Amino acid sequence: MQNIDAPNLDTSPVTAIDRMALTLFFALALHAMIILGITFGLHDDPAPENILPTLDITVSNRRTPPPDEADYLAQTSQEGGGNTTEKVRPTQAIPEQAPAVKPQQATPASAQVVTADAAETKHHQKKNVIPETREPDVTATDLIERSMEMVNLNEQLSESMQAYAQRPRHIYVSARTQEFKYANYMSEWVKKVERVGNLNYPDDARREGLSGKLVMDVTMNADGTVRNISILRPSGHAVIDEAAIRIVNLAAPFAPFPSEILKDADILHITRTWEFSTAHRMKSH
Numbered sequence: 219m220q221n222i223d224a225p226n227l228d229t230s231p232v233t234a235i236d237r238m239a240l241t242l243f244f245a246l247a248l249h250a251m252i253i254l255g256i257t258f259g260l261h262d263d264p265a266p267e268n269i270l271p272t273l274d275i276t277v278s279n280r281r282t283p284p285p286d287e288a289d290y291l292a293q294t295s296q297e298g299g300g301n302t303t304e305k306v307r308p309t310q311a312i313p314e315q316a317p318a319v320k321p322q323q324a325t326p327a328s329a330q331v332v333t334a335d336a337a338e339t340k341h342h343q344k345k346n347v348i349p350e351t352r353e354p355d356v357t358a359t360d361l362i363e364r365s366m367e368m369v370n371l372n373e374q375l376s377e378s379m380q381a382y383a384q385r386p387r388h389i390y391v392s393a394r395t396q397e398f399k400y401a402n403y404m405s406e407w408v409k410k411v412e413r414v415g416n417l418n419y420p421d422d423a424r425r426e427g428l429s430g431k432l433v434m435d436v437t438m439n440a441d442g443t444v445r446n447i448s449i450l451r452p453s454g455h456a457v458i459d460e461a462a463i464r465i466v467n468l469a470a471p472f473a474p475f476p477s478e479i480l481k482d483a484d485i486l487h488i489t490r491t492w493e494f495s496t497a498h499r500m501k502s503h
Contacts, residue, residue, distance in 0.1 A: 389483035393490060393503060399478040404488055407438075407472055408502045414469040415500035420461035424498050428455050431493045431503075434462055438486045442472040445485065458494045465500065 391400045422428070430453030437445040447466055452459050475486065491503040 386484035387482065388485045388487060389479070390487040390489065392488075399476065400486075403473070403476065403479060403486075407488060408490065410472065411466055411469045412500060412502060415462075415465040418465055418468060419498050419500060420457055420494075422457045423455070423461060423494060426457075427496060428458060429494055429496045430455050430458050431491060432459055432462060433489065433491050434466070435487055435489045436466055438472065438475075438488060440475045440480060440484055440486075442470075442474045444470045444472075450489070453494070461494070462492050462500075 389400070391404055395401055395404065432449055432453040433451035435448050435450055437447070439445050444467065447463050449459050449463070475483065479486065493501050493503060495501065
């Protein structure tokens with residue numbers, strides 16, 4: 219057999235430059251596909267759900283006269299509907315349509331109420347606002363009149379103070395008074411009234427055998443004279459009350475006030491209880 223030698227193929231090795239050129243080629247191809255939007259896909263048939271189903275409708279023109287007595291009531295008259303002769307009750311009632319509700323419009327009365335409330339609110343707001351008071355301008359004449367009024371008031375005040383200072387000073391003493399200057403004067407005064415009273419005991423009271431007690435207030439001046447006599451509590455017998463007043467007047471005048479009393483009093487009120495007994499004696503308590 220004759221040997222046939224295989225052809226000698228020159229297989230040179232792949233260099234780095236070849237690999238770089240191949241990589242650059244694939245990179246450019248990939249960027250071109252992304253930029254140009256080149257895509258590869260299979261053509262699919264449309265999905266079954268995208269196909270709309272068909273509905274067969276059969277229209278019947280046959281008319282059936284309405285019955286004289288209907289078994290059930292419906293909203294509208296239906297002539298010849300259905301394909302059965304049995305009396306079938308409707309399984310679902312057709313709801314009645316509610317009448318459309320018209321939007322309520324504001325009536326004139328309600329508008330008047332709102333207007334009245336707003337007006338009343340404004341009125342109260344105006345009423346609560348305190349008006350600013352402006353003081354009147356003061357003139358020279360007003361100042362002079364006010365000055366004269368102040369002078370008159372000062373004069374009246376001064377006169378009142380002088381009158382108060384000059385008014386008589388009253389001192390009230392009774393059987394309970396223990397201050398020496400008053401008690402000593404009153405003791406001498408009582409002794410004189412008792413002495414005069416026993417000497418001038420009322421004859422009517424002695425003859426009728428009357429007796430009783432009375433409370434008498436005697437107002438004395440500084441010179442010892444009697445200023446006033448009053449019966450604070452009567453005895454119940456006018457004869458005895460009148461006799462007591464008469465006896466004090468008979469005993470007057472009394473001794474003038476001593477200097478110790480004049481320092482404090484101009485008028486002295488002596489209040490004592492006087493007893494007219496059945497023994498025809500007049501005595502003070």
